[in-house]
Amino acid sequence: MAEFALTTKNLNLYYGRFQALKDVQFSVAEKKITSIIGPSGCGKSTLLRVFNRMNDLVEGVKITGEVNFENRNIYAPDTDLLKLRKKIGMVFQRPNPFPISIFENIVFGLKIHHLYRESKEFLYKFAEESLKSVLLWEDLKDKLNHLATNLSLEQQQKLCIARLLVVKPEVLLMDEPCSALDPISTAKIEELMQELKKNYTIVIVTHNMQQAGRVSDETGYMLLGELIEFGATQTLFTAPRDKRTEDYITGRLG
Amino acid sequence: MERHFDEELTNLKQRLLKMADWAQEMISLSIRALVERNPALTEQVFEIENKVNHIEIEIEEDALRLLALRQPAARDLRLLTAVLKIDNDLERVADQAVNISETALHLLKEPQLKPLIDIPNMASIAQKMIKDSITAFVHHDPELAQKVCRSDDEVDKINEQLFRELLTYMMEDPKTITRAVALILISRNLERIADHATNVSEDVIFIEQGKNIKHHIQEEPGHLVA
Numbered sequence: 001m002a003e004f005a006l007t008t009k010n011l012n013l014y015y016g017r018f019q020a021l022k023d024v025q026f027s028v029a030e031k032k033i034t035s036i037i038g039p040s041g042c043g044k045s046t047l048l049r050v051f052n053r054m055n056d057l058v059e060g061v062k063i064t065g066e067v068n069f070e071n072r073n074i075y076a077p078d079t080d081l082l083k084l085r086k087k088i089g090m091v092f093q094r095p096n097p098f099p100i101s102i103f104e105n106i107v108f109g110l111k112i113h114h115l116y117r118e119s120k121e122f123l124y125k126f127a128e129e130s131l132k133s134v135l136l137w138e139d140l141k142d143k144l145n146h147l148a149t150n151l152s153l154e155q156q157q158k159l160c161i162a163r164l165l166v167v168k169p170e171v172l173l174m175d176e177p178c179s180a181l182d183p184i185s186t187a188k189i190e191e192l193m194q195e196l197k198k199n200y201t202i203v204i205v206t207h208n209m210q211q212a213g214r215v216s217d218e219t220g221y222m223l224l225g226e227l228i229e230f231g232a233t234q235t236l237f238t239a240p241r242d243k244r245t246e247d248y249i250t251g252r253l254g
Numbered sequence: 255m256e257r258h259f260d261e262e263l264t265n266l267k268q269r270l271l272k273m274a275d276w277a278q279e280m281i282s283l284s285i286r287a288l289v290e291r292n293p294a295l296t297e298q299v300f301e302i303e304n305k306v307n308h309i310e311i312e313i314e315e316d317a318l319r320l321l322a323l324r325q326p327a328a329r330d331l332r333l334l335t336a337v338l339k340i341d342n343d344l345e346r347v348a349d350q351a352v353n354i355s356e357t358a359l360h361l362l363k364e365p366q367l368k369p370l371i372d373i374p375n376m377a378s379i380a381q382k383m384i385k386d387s388i389t390a391f392v393h394h395d396p397e398l399a400q401k402v403c404r405s406d407d408e409v410d411k412i413n414e415q416l417f418r419e420l421l422t423y424m425m426e427d428p429k430t431i432t433r434a435v436a437l438i439l440i441s442r443n444l445e446r447i448a449d450h451a452t453n454v455s456e457d458v459i460f461i462e463q464g465k466n467i468k469h470h471i472q473e474e475p476g477h478l479v480a
Binding site for chain 1: 331332
């Protein structure tokens with residue numbers, strides 16, 4: 001039995017009167033890639049955002065049930081959100097580096113988590129390590145003072161991942177991380193995900209079913225706020241149990 | 255929702271159906287050539303084989319094209335991979351029918367060794383197995399496919415019994431050896447045809463139910479799902 005990094009129990013989420021998640025039981029295995037697929041508006045991004053409480057910022061949101069991480073319900077009132085989001089980081093659809101230098105982007109996380117008191121050499125070493133772990137070091141080592149927003153989209157996305165890794169997270173949440181990228185850049189990010197899987201747990205939301213098939217170990221299919229089917233990616237794409245999953249992945253939905 | 259893809263899959267299925275018809279006709283003609291002692295019938299077998307060989311390649315190319323371009327999943331994926339295998343099995347059935355015809359041509363140069371009862375019987379079971387396995391494929395009928403798998407035991411039994419019988423002929427009179435061996439070969443060709451029909455049926459069960467029943471693999475731990 002795999003160890004789970006995250007599990008949800010009877011999770012319901014409402015935006016005002018609209019119920020976006022319906023009694024979801026979801027589990028994310030440690031150091032695996034778990035993907036969530038489903039048509040637009042099915043609640044997959046909402047579910048992803050539940051994992052580091054990003055939905056808290058939405059007005060009128062109400063959440064019932066549990067989301068357990070490190071043996072605690074992250075929706076318990078005494079949860080330290082800063083700590084939570086340090087351990088569970090998010091990568092977005094459009095790369096969002098800050099309009100400052102590459103170097104400053106990478107060490108930004110250290111600053112807000114008050115780890116910035118170290119020497120310049122130490123920080124430089126840190127930047128080198130994180131850029132190496134996202135396979136960017138060779139390309140960028142001589143450009144650390146350049147503006148991050150001038151990088152290619154693929155490099156920007158990798159930089160955003162590097163920026164997360166600096167604060168030593170456990171889980172990386174990725175919301176359509178390749179949808180702004182061309183196929184070659186997409187392939188490179190997917191390769192990077194396989195590397196990252198050795199040390200991190202990854203949850204990815206994707207519209208691209210082939211991508212879910214290529215990168216993930218487990219896949220969940222969501223429809224209208226329900227988790228319809230969840231299991232090994234291979235099973236889901238070769239012999240799904242639920243007719244609704246079958247209809248979606250074979251393009252018969254609707 | 256009806257997809258354009260469905261039309262292409264239907265087209266592939268229809269060609270497999272045609273191929274199966276040809277394969278059955280080849281079996282029937284080969285056995286008739288033998289039983290009716292009419293070598294002319296084998297010529298038709300060789301003609302049809304040509305057509306089978308062509309359609310085999312066509313189906314393979316189309317299935318590969320759809321795999322590459324449509325990137326099918328779930329049932330579509332199981333269907334297309336099974337089509338490739340069924341295509342191959344039917345081509346092998348046609349080859350076995352050709353072997354029967356070739357052996358028959360040799361046999362017909364000599365007087366009949368014994369009245370032929372078991373071989374036509376086996377041939378009709380094997381033919382029906384091909385027919386049923388393809389019907390199961392077209393009509394999405396895993397139960398019929400299961401039935402085909404069970405018929406295979408019957409053919410195996412006749413094959414074994416015929417082998418024993420022909421062995422006694424050869425022991426009693428060595429002059430019968432050439433003809434008896436020829437009949438053993440034909441019996442084995444028919445037994446192989448039944449095996450191919452069984453393969454097709456197992457593929458049908460895989461398409462319909464997503465489970466692999468080959469070699470009772472489902473009963474082993476670690477093979478719960480396809």
